[in-house]
Every structure is written in structure tokens, then in C-alpha cells.
Amino acid sequence: MNTTTKFAGFTLGLAAVFGIALGAGAVLGPEPAEPDTHDANAHGAPAPAADQLPGGLMATESGYTLRLDSPQAPAAADVPVRFRILDNTGQPVTRYTRAHDKDLHLIVVRRDMAAFQHVHPVLDSTGTWSVPLNLSRAGDYRVFADFTPEGGENLTLGSDLRVAGNYDARPLPAPATTATVGDYTVTLNGTVTPGAASKVTLSVNRNGKPVTDLQPYLGAYGHLVALRAADLAYLHVHPEGEPGDGVTPPGPGITFFVTAPSAGDYRLFLDFQHEGVVRTAEFTVSVGTNEAAPSAPAHAPEPAQPGHGH
Secondary structure: OOOOOEEEOOOOOOOOOEOOEEOOOOOOOOOOOOOOOOOEOOOOOEOOOOOOOOEOOOOEEOOEEEEEOOOEEOOOOOEEEEEEEEOOOOOEOOOEOOEOOEOEEEEEEEOOOOOEEEEOOEEOOOOEEEEEEOOOOOEEEEEEEEEOEOOOOOEEEEEEEEEOOOOOOOOOOOOOOEEEEOOEEEEEEEEOOOOOOEEEEEEEEEOOEEOOOOEOEOOEOOEEEEEEOOOOOEEEEOEOOOOOOOOOOOOOEEEEEEOEOOOEEEEEEEEEEEOOEEEEEEEEEEEOOOOOOOOOOOOOOOOOOOOOOO
């Protein structure tokens, strides 16, 4: 990703911008608010325009296509998945502009969001990407490829992957402002308002003590993905600042500036690295309601699956 406010959704023609209420909720307005002084990311790129169609809706966009070698896969813990990014002539793209330490980020999530993976495939000389995935849990998955072709703009393309077997669908966990992963607790604070890049901070504690020595991961102290429960609309952001800039501390708080497009329940996945291990804290956030989110911790996510790709 090369902007902290990149959003990709799944509804054609979606152009409204909404506010995420983290904790207390927010009331939506029909008109986008004027941009504030944070309407740009830490690298100087502007936030997406309110009338910009989101990416990730389709497998093809702006002349590029995400083509999975197969739309089906067996249920297994280590399944090789291959795909290509094709240009408008049907040729595989082999040259990319690196963003956040990688040429391409692949986000894979089951549609009930009970299984999430953020991985980094390997590109061969023919333009084919490959990566092993943990697909031991059957069901329908959404695959997002987030990349910037050389000389082009950043894109997020999406495609479906069906994994054979009995689908053990899970209900979405209840909204909460804290999440636990092992002996770490992550607390989410902030409100996202319509039409502006709004400040959200996620603070990491371990056994009740602030973590002040987070390690860089993908060029930042944290990496956040958010998915809307209704349709898996995709929001991918990075935090304000970067390691070594003399301003951004290595914890406990990781600050993001977020812009997003509609009400509903969202699932947030925060990757952070400490003591050489990348962990993922998961939240459910209810957006666009007047109800306060409960302060009790969400249930801990299941242990990380092999092939998480960090």
C-alpha cells in the first residue's frame, strides 16, 4: 500500500463516505465533510476523493486483471495457490513498484472472517505469483491482491476461492474496543468521521504493561486491514509516520488516519511485531450506530494458522 487511506469495497457505484464510530459510534450524514488538515497520509499522498469508486470490487480494474490458476482448492493446511496479474493485452505483469517492503500484498479471508491470512507471494520469471495458504477450514474465501504496477497507480483486485468440504460458518464476534492475542491486549480508541482522514490509535500492552519497543513490520509499527461484514468491502491502511523518522515512537500506540464509505459491522485485523514475532489482534467494530461498543475484550482469536506469511 502507498497511502494510509486506501479503501476497496464490493458494491459497484459506491461513492458515499461514512464515519466509523470506534467505541461510542457516530451518526452518518448524507454529504461528505470538508477535508481537514489530516487529509493526506504521512508520505504526502492525498486521501481518496469522496466520489472515487473504491477498488477491490472486481477481478478486473483499470486494465489489470487478477487471474487465479484455479477458483477451487482442497481443504488442507498447506495448499499452493498461484495467480497472475494480467495487463490489458492479457500479458502477465512482471514489474511492480514496491510499497511497504513488498511488491504485492495478498489478503485472504473466509467470508465469515473466521480465517484471515496476510501473505507475500513469490513472483517467478513468467509473471506467476505463488504462495502456500492454510486452507484447512472449508468455505468460500475472498482473495485480495494489493499492488502497484510499474508506472501505474495502486490497485486492489479481488477474486473468490472456494475450498471444498463442510463449511463450519461462525457468527461475527460481538463489537469490542479491546482484543487479546496471547498475553497481549490491544485497545482501540478514536472516531472516524465522514469524508475526512480521522485519527484512530491502537495501543499494545503486554501483561498490563505498555509495549514501548515494537519492531518495524512492513516498514511501519503496525499494519491494519478492515473488512465490512456485509460484503467484505476492503479497507487497508498504514499508520502515521514510520520507524526512524525521529517522530514516531515504537509503541505503545500506533496511530492511523482512516477514511471509509458506509455503515455496518466491520472486522479489523492489526498486525504488529514484538520480540521477533508478528501477531494479529482482531476486533469487531459496529459503525454508524448510536450504541456504544462494549468495553469488555473480544474473544481471543484462534491460534495463528500455518502459512500466515509474516
